Amino acid sequence: MTRRTRVGCVGTGFIAGKHLSALAGFDDVDVVAVADNVEERVAAAASAHDARAYTDGVDLVESEDLDAVWFCVPPFAHGALEEAAVRRGLPFLVEKPLAHDYATAERIAGLVDGAGLLTAAGYHWRHLDLVHRVQQLVSDRPPLLLTGSWLDSTPPVPWWAHRGRSGGQQVEQTTHLFDLARLLVGEVSDLSTVHVPAVAGDGPEDRVPLASAVSLRFDSGAVGSVVSARVLPARHRVGVQLVGEGYVVDLVERAIGDHELTVTSETGTVSERSHQDPIAAEDRAFLDAVAGRSDGVRCSYAEALRTHAVAWAAERSGASRGATGA
Ligand SMILES: NC(=O)c1ccc[n+]([C@@H]2O[C@H](COP(=O)([O-])OP(=O)(O)OC[C@H]3O[C@@H](n4cnc5c(N)ncnc54)[C@H](O)[C@@H]3O)[C@@H](O)[C@H]2O)c1
Structure with missing residues (x-):
């Protein structure tokens, strides 16, 4: 039997909605936790996906036992989330852009590279x-x-x-x-x-x-x-x-x-x-890479940094x- 992949999602706004509905459509994935700093928003997403709710994304990354996490937050909110994922060795898919500036993205790219972490970026x-x-x-x-x-x-x-x-x-x-x-x-x-x-x-x-x-x-x-x-x-x-x-x-x-x-x-x-739904295709490719089934990720963090x-x-x-x- 194929092992189910346990994922979390930080940010529950517009693009998170697209990823969460794609993830909910896969029969080998459990969305176990969601985070957003707006309480009503995260409560609605948690109830829709029968997932635990966090109002702090770093807390989600540090507390949950996940196979991968999605970061769907605004550009200014990057940095601490990715650092937490690197510390835990947790593969992540991050929505574009990597950050609101270049220095944050460059710093995270160095950490990701040093850890040899599997990543994907949302250039769908x-x-x-x-x-x-x-x-x-x-x-x-x-x-x-x-x-x-x-x-x-x-x-x-x-x-x-x-x-x-x-x-x-x-x-x-x-x-x-x-x-x-x-x-x-x-x-x-x-x-x-x-x-x-x-x-x-x-x-x-x-x-x-x-x-x-x-x-x-x-x-x-x-x-x-x-x-x-x-x-x-x-x-x-x-x-x-x-x-x-x-x-x-x-x-x-x-x-x-x-x-x-x-x-x-x-x-x-x-x-x-x-x-064709490119968000679902991007999510499927990342999930398959996380499970070690294939290497279909088309845009890693390092590749996205060059575009950024x-x-x-x-x-x-x-x-x-x-x-x-x-
Ligand atoms: N691939 C695409 O085509 C596409 C399309 C739309 C948006 N995006 C990208 O997705 C990102 C989010 O955009 P959106 O339209 O979903 O924005 P949004 O404002 O609808 O959603 C962002 C959510 O993140 C939450 N948030 C903010 N800071 C947070 C933090 N530190 N921890 C947890 N949650 C936090 C906000 O409360 C909000 O609910 C942006 O970088 C945007 O460029 C990509």
Whole structure:
């Protein structure tokens, strides 16, 4: 009989809900504990999953006998949780971004590496069937140009618009596109950002810029441009376009679990829509790695750190150039 995997989840907000419902759908997993510092939220999740409730995530990691833990907390809440997991030798899946800054993520990466700990990061696009299709297509015809867009509303969670808490739009959202860019085009050798700052006095200090544009150069010689905006009533476009010799690829995310790929090449235009749940695929791959059944994790902590470095550099480049780019 297959041994059941005992897991916990710290954070019980939006993305934790997606992971918890995926985990509840697997017949070899028990969600035994959940944590959130908002009592009503953790009580609801604990009752839905028949799990123990904690209001302190470190306490959960230190008290429970788990096989793995999910960290689904806002960017500013990372550090102590991962340190506790490393101390216990407990494999963890952490949602992107790794932290609101670079120093925390770099420090945790060192601890994870030193402990040889199994980890995964929530760059879920890597688990999309459509992304695999694109990887195959570009394997013998490398992209020359990448254009990415994250044109959206400001997420309603209280921490998001404060750059000191979320890290900013590049670090918190557009990071998915930087991760795809690394996967499909290769490492970034150079970048530069200009942005439109938020109006002074409008909410907390250090507000996330309203819009930004990042120019990229890749090791391969390819170039790119990634734009972000957070001023719309709803998501308008989230995706990337790749141009290579004889083809254009468009990959768009309408919502998690609703993606579309359009490829135009010498043979015409083909579109494909996917309703695959990449969060469930990412969770399954991590669970199988935890159980020692396979090595299907597509983004470890160390790999995610390289993407985080690009997003962080994009955010800092905008901040250092100010509103005029001077
Ligand atoms: N992969 C994706 O596409 C995707 C989508 C949405 C969010 N996310 C990421 O997931 C993370 C959480 O986002 P969200 O939308 O779920 O936010 P959220 O605000 O809905 O949920 C976060 C929860 O964490 C709790 N929390 C905060 N600090 C905590 C701490 N120290 N210990 C325990 N609980 C704590 C909050 O009370 C809240 O319930 C963010 O990093 C975000 O970027 C990823």
